[in-house]
Amino acid sequence: MRQTRLSKRSVALAVGALLMLCGLFVVGRPWEMAQNDGYRTRLQQLRQASAELEQDALRSRLGLPELHGSDASAFDALEARAQALRELPSFLSDEEQRVMHASLESYLRALEDNRALLERSRDAQARGERREADVAMQALLERSASTQAERAVTTFLQLHERAQRGNERTRIVFFAVSLLLGGYVVVVLVRLSRASAELATLNADLETRVEERGRALVRASEEQRVSEARKAAILEAAPDGIVLVDEAGRLLELNPMAEQVFRVTAGEAVGRDFLSLALPASLPAGQREEVAAALRSTSGHATRLESSCLRADGSTFPAELTLARVPGTGPARFTAFVRDITERKEVERMKNEFISTVSHELRTPLTSIRGSLGLLEGGIVGEIPAEALDMVRIARTNTERLIRLINDILDLEKMEAGKLELKLATLDVHELVEATFSGLKGMADAAGVSLRPVVEAAPKVKGDRDRLIQVLTNLVSNAVKFSPAGAEVAVHARLEGQGQVRFSVVDQGPGISEEQRTKLFARFQQLDGSDTRSKGGTGLGLAISQAIVNQHGGGIEVESVLGQGSTFTFALEAVRSASSGVHPAVTAAALSASRHSVLVVTADAELSSLLRGLLSQEGYRVVRASSLAESAKLLEESSPDAVVLDTQMPDGQALEWVRSLREQPRTHELPVVTLSGRSSVGEGVGAALWVDWISQPLEEARLLSALRHAMRRPGQARVLVVDDDVATRRVICARLERLGAVQVFEAADGESAVELARETRPDLIVLDVGLPGLDGFEVVDILRQGRGRATPLIVFTGRDLSRADQRQLTLGMTRHLSKARSSEEELVASVRELLNELLSRKDGESERRVVS
Structure with a gap:
């Protein structure tokens, strides 16, 4: 109411x-x-x-x-x-x-x-x-x-x-x-x-x-x-250390396993800063900041990372940290799961040691076996009966197959560990496709399949040449393998509007079903997995190719219709403006007087700068004279190993000056390389000691080759082979001796290699990295300090070299070859390339002797 x-x-x-x-x-x-x-x-x-x-x-x-x-x-x-x-x-x-x-x-x-x-x-x-x-x-x-x-x-x-x-x-x-x-x-x-x-x-x-x-x-x-009692029991029995941290990073709670992992009691730990308690002071600032950022994250997603952690007794241990924000209202709370991964790291170390053992102890003898079988197949010991030759050919083929399998497995391990380094460079797409077809032409001819390149607008990409050729080789070889006789395999490359170059490998095979496509890029997977399948292979090629393309920032896609063929495509970033590579500059301190010196005589400042940079990069000590009078004065003060002479001099006739050099005992045998617009040497200037007459514009490779010839001892081209494996040395030496104009020296360790290099002054060094005593890196460092800096070098090793390793293993013109991926034919081709001028001169001299 x-x-x-x-x-x-x-x-x-x-x-x-x-x-x-x-x-x-x-x-x-x-x-x-x-x-x-x-x-x-x-x-x-x-x-x-x-x-x-x-x-x-x-x-x-x-x-x-x-x-x-x-x-x-x-x-x-x-x-x-x-x-x-x-x-x-x-x-x-x-x-x-x-x-x-x-x-x-x-x-x-x-x-x-x-x-x-x-x-x-x-x-x-x-x-x-x-x-x-x-x-x-x-x-x-x-x-x-x-x-x-x-x-x-x-x-x-x-x-x-x-x-x-x-x-x-x-x-x-x-x-x-x-x-x-x-x-x-x-x-x-x-x-x-x-x-x-x-x-x-x-x-x-x-x-x-x-x-x-x-x-x-x-x-x-x-x-x-x-x-709550049940949850507490679970936390106490958890195999991982679990800690609760507030928004300021202070420890609020920790379970018994966390006390055991950090060897600290809850009373001692609660209230302390988690980062100071758990992370050692020696931890890099970037890694410490990564852990701190995870403790400040508000995304709600767990962050997993690996870090070295600190125990109360001062010892450290590798740990896997999983950090996540606790959902709910009120002040922010974070949970950190700490797992001691000491045993896992030990297993990884053992696995890496095993991989290293496989890399050296298995691939090296296999390379020797392949080389020896190749020599037998090539008839080095005389003619072999047809049946025996077939057995040798089968053995060599299966040896190569075993080497490829080992390489694929090791590549996958490196990719999973994130240790596969890419040697990025600006690459011509047309050259990539041609190099791929060159290696597969024999396989395609045997299968009756034609290869057709379709490269539009000659684009360029940025990538690792060897790895991209490996991808294309795998895709094209698969296309050839599954194409019927008389079919065509085409590789298309075109520039797309998004600044990418798209590669497409198109075949006319049986096609791939939707169900089969799901397992294409898995390890050891083949479309026909039965014991009676007609096509060989390990099933690793596509998995490796996908990983390589992923590291280049792309991915392989597949389009296929049963009975009409398949198309494998991937895209790479296009290079808009090509830029020529420049060798690292050589510091002035490195150009010591112990190296070959070259007197450059030219009044052209631009040409002088070009020659100084080119010769300095090859390890020569360059002295410049801008006039004939200045060059004569320099010759009185010192004796260079060679002279590079520009015939267009303002203070006299260059040829007359050379004649005057020939009349003096001190400079009678001084080698001269002439740069001129003319194509032949004048009469009466000592043609026998006139190393070369190079027309302009300058041919850099020819100039360097001429200088190497000028500073070497007379006789056959000398090659120093350095390898601790006797079988490998014998195979390489046998291959090189078949060139006919090469004198081969052998060294089984680093000390012998350095001594022979100083005594024989080789025209080329073939070097393995894993040597007893001084290893390959130390050998190269020692040779860089003397006149051997400009010596051409082929690094032929079973070890996988990073870009930093390759930069360190460099003398003059250098090639890096892998024993597992490069055949003896490729090694010999590299030797021919680096000794090309010397071999051609020797052949020319032999022909002249025959004519006379």
């Missing part, structure tokens, strides 16, 4: 407030009426004054006395009144105020006209011109200011009436809305009054439900306690 009475009072208050509101709107706003009346009165007074002024002007013209005056002051007073009327009432809108201002402006103009006409009438009357005075007075009466004042009054009344009508409408609408609102309030209050009676009943029901809910919460609390 009390609640009902309260509702009635609320209704009475609401009705009273509504009546008061209605009364205010009925009364209106009287101050606006007063403002309107005052302004209208001033307008009417202006009209009255204007009419009185015009009457006095007329009375003056008729000779009657004036009642109020019509002089200039009367006009000024009217103008002042009009200007004061520019302050309009506030109830007028902007548009209405502009209308009133325009009306007042019209009045002021009329007033000025009346002033001028009155003066004109009086002047004419004074001159006795009555007619002109009457005309002026008549014009004044026709265009009187009182008429404009009357119009202003009428305009204001119209505007006020319009505003009044708008106000009345607004007041009526607002009044109606207020009535509706009041009615709504009354209805709501009545309903609330009715509902208050029901509230008591609901309260009683609610109390009953609260009691029931309380009993349910007691039961849930007991279950929660049991659950």
